[in-house]
Amino acid sequence: MSGPLDIATNKASAALQITASLLWLPQAALIAIAIGDIANAAGSERIGWLALGVLLIGILRAFFESTGSRMAFRTARAAVTASRNGVVTALAAHSPLDQARPASGRAASVVVEQAEMIVPYLARFEIARMRAVFVPVFIFISVLTLSWAAAVVLLIAAPLIPIFMALIGWRAQQASEAQLIEAGGMNAFLLDRLRGIATIRSLDAVDVTARRLRTDAESLRRRTMAVLKIAFLSSAVLELFSALGVAMVAVYVGFHLLGQLGFGTWGAPLSLSEGLFILLLAPAFFEPLRELSSAWHDRAAGRAARDELARLATTNGPGMLGSDCDVQQTAHVERRAPAVHIKNLSFRYPGSETPVFDHFDLSVAPGEHVALLGPSGSGKSTLLALLAGLTTSTSGAISIGGDRLSDESAATLRKSIAWIGQRPHVFAGTLASNITLGRTSDPANVASALHFARLDEIATVRGLNTVGENGIGLSGGEALRLALARIAASANVALILGDEPTAHLDADTAQEITDNLLTLARNKTLIVATHDLRLAARMDRIVDFRRLRLEKAA
Numbered sequence: 001m002s003g004p005l006d007i008a009t010n011k012a013s014a015a016l017q018i019t020a021s022l023l024w025l026p027q028a029a030l031i032a033i034a035i036g037d038i039a040n041a042a043g044s045e046r047i048g049w050l051a052l053g054v055l056l057i058g059i060l061r062a063f064f065e066s067t068g069s070r071m072a073f074r075t076a077r078a079a080v081t082a083s084r085n086g087v088v089t090a091l092a093a094h095s096p097l098d099q100a101r102p103a104s105g106r107a108a109s110v111v112v113e114q115a116e117m118i119v120p121y122l123a124r125f126e127i128a129r130m131r132a133v134f135v136p137v138f139i140f141i142s143v144l145t146l147s148w149a150a151a152v153v154l155l156i157a158a159p160l161i162p163i164f165m166a167l168i169g170w171r172a173q174q175a176s177e178a179q180l181i182e183a184g185g186m187n188a189f190l191l192d193r194l195r196g197i198a199t200i201r202s203l204d205a206v207d208v209t210a211r212r213l214r215t216d217a218e219s220l221r222r223r224t225m226a227v228l229k230i231a232f233l234s235s236a237v238l239e240l241f242s243a244l245g246v247a248m249v250a251v252y253v254g255f256h257l258l259g260q261l262g263f264g265t266w267g268a269p270l271s272l273s274e275g276l277f278i279l280l281l282a283p284a285f286f287e288p289l290r291e292l293s294s295a296w297h298d299r300a301a302g303r304a305a306r307d308e309l310a311r312l313a314t315t316n317g318p319g320m321l322g323s324d325c326d327v328q329q330t331a332h333v334e335r336r337a338p339a340v341h342i343k344n345l346s347f348r349y350p351g352s353e354t355p356v357f358d359h360f361d362l363s364v365a366p367g368e369h370v371a372l373l374g375p376s377g378s379g380k381s382t383l384l385a386l387l388a389g390l391t392t393s394t395s396g397a398i399s400i401g402g403d404r405l406s407d408e409s410a411a412t413l414r415k416s417i418a419w420i421g422q423r424p425h426v427f428a429g430t431l432a433s434n435i436t437l438g439r440t441s442d443p444a445n446v447a448s449a450l451h452f453a454r455l456d457e458i459a460t461v462r463g464l465n466t467v468g469e470n471g472i473g474l475s476g477g478e479a480l481r482l483a484l485a486r487i488a489a490s491a492n493v494a495l496i497l498g499d500e501p502t503a504h505l506d507a508d509t510a511q512e513i514t515d516n517l518l519t520l521a522r523n524k525t526l527i528v529a530t531h532d533l534r535l536a537a538r539m540d541r542i543v544d545f546r547r548l549r550l551e552k553a554a
């Protein structure tokens with residue numbers, strides 16, 4: 001979670017805040033001496049100096065305290081940002097075909113919302129923990145030098161607090177984990193159903209969905225209340241013990257000053273200033289422990305969130321691809337149309353009995369345009385996913401432009417591959433931002449891509465924010481033209497993979513998309529899976545999956 005630098009900064013900020021707490025010792029001593037002087041009617045000149053000392057130490061304490069907490073929050077924020085980056089990189093490394101990849105709603109809940117809980121855990125709890133280790137020891141020693149009896153009272157009251165807190169903290173972590181899982185599950189359910197709201201409404205399933213959501217919300221409420229109950233309980237236990245401790249010290253000091261309790265000092269009885277000093281230190285002895293208790297809930301929530309982030313950041317396991325983020329920007333990208341060779345390819349989905357491919361061969365020449373034709377479920381999309389390196393073959397070899405496709409080379413090879421599916425994902429925002437997708441692109445390139453896809457008119461007429469979430473506001477044909485514009489704006493593309501780009505389109509629009517696709521694919525290799533015979537007829541070659549299978553069976 002945090003590197004050595006973060007730990008060093010954390011220690012420095014803890015040292016500053018501990019020093020701020022310890023400065024209460026001289027401040028309390030000066031206050032006690034001043035009150036003693038007033039009671040003894042000593043010279044007022046010294047009181048002025050003592051007050052000035054209290055003020056200066058107070059300013060120093062405030063400075064240390066604020067600098068320390070600023071540093072701690074900065075470090076904690078940096079650690080959370082680093083772990084968010086780790087999770088996003090890991091999520092991006094999941095194959096889109098991986099059925100076990102985390103639900104989007106759950107991932108969003110963990111990365112956006114739950115990750116925030118790590119900040120108070122690192123910045124407040126960790127510092128409070130270190131303060132609780134050091135500060136009470138110094139105060140105990142200071143009290144002990146004046147009165148062993150007061151020190152014994154502190155010694156008896158103090159250990160009860162950590163014991164109870166450890167017991168409560170154990171329950172708190174369990175409750176927090178359960179609450180986070182519940183919140184993540186509800187987010188995942190909500191996002192999934194919001195995406196399909198039109199289907200739910202059209203099939204009259206709104207009430208059932210709303211009831212399920214209500215049950216989930218009720219269960220989340222119960223879990224949240226359980227966490228809060230534990231948080232309040234831990235505060236109450238601590239307040240009780242610290243109040244008892246302070247009260248017992250006050251009773252002892254009071255009766256000692258009145259001469260009723262003569263024991264408990266190292267010889268001479270306590271003076272008024274010494275008694276007051278002990279009294280002022282008693283609450284400060286419990287203060288770090290009270291602070292630790294109030295941050296105890298941060299620990300439970302922070303650790304649970306940290307574990308969730310770590311789970312999502314796992315990059316090993318089936319269905320994981322190498323991350324595209326690891327590929328150097330300078331990686332060599334082949335721009336000439338590549339030849340594609342598939343040799344002896346076998347593939348089956350995890351958990352499936354039947355192989356989609358069994359010793360399959362195919363060769364595509366550089367710049368050749370090939371249609372993959374075949375019945376539904378014959379493996380056309382799977383072959384495209386294999387070519388894009390989105391899943392790995394069980395055996396056999398694929399080479400693209402002479403480079404063998406492997407987990408290591410896939411991300412680099414993908415830099416020269418473009419993909420167009422039947423329903424391109426369109427993000428909310430402008431058409432231009434949907435083409436650049438956050439990459440730095442030459443505006444002239446984007447403009448000519450929009451012009452190529454005949455989207456420039458829509459982009460100008462509608463101005464900014466032309467498209468809603470999931471492409472609301474664009475027709476199916478326009479969304480596909482946007483996907484073509486994305487390819488047109490990418491200078492490196494040498495191989496285009498199309499997965500039924502003309503499905504669900506009327507004949508005229510399909511014809512237009514086909515024309516645009518072929519213009520784009522000039523001097524590029526093109527492999528298109530399709531049921532559209534008119535699109536297939538415009539290709540250099542048709543690979544008939546059904547015939548291939550029949551030949552294999554024969």
Ligand SMILES: Nc1ncnc2c1ncn2[C@@H]1O[C@H](COP(=O)(O)OP(=O)(O)OP(=O)(O)O)[C@@H](O)[C@H]1O
Nearest residue numbers: 097098099349356375376377378379380381382383
């Ligand atoms: N992610 C997946 N996990 C498990 N099995 C899958 C997965 N995706 C596809 N399949 C199965 O693999 C087989 C081939 O599917 P694929 O999508 O490649 O066929 P297709 O020829 O593209 O079909 P269509 O023309 O309907 O798009 C099918 O039997 C399908 O059920």
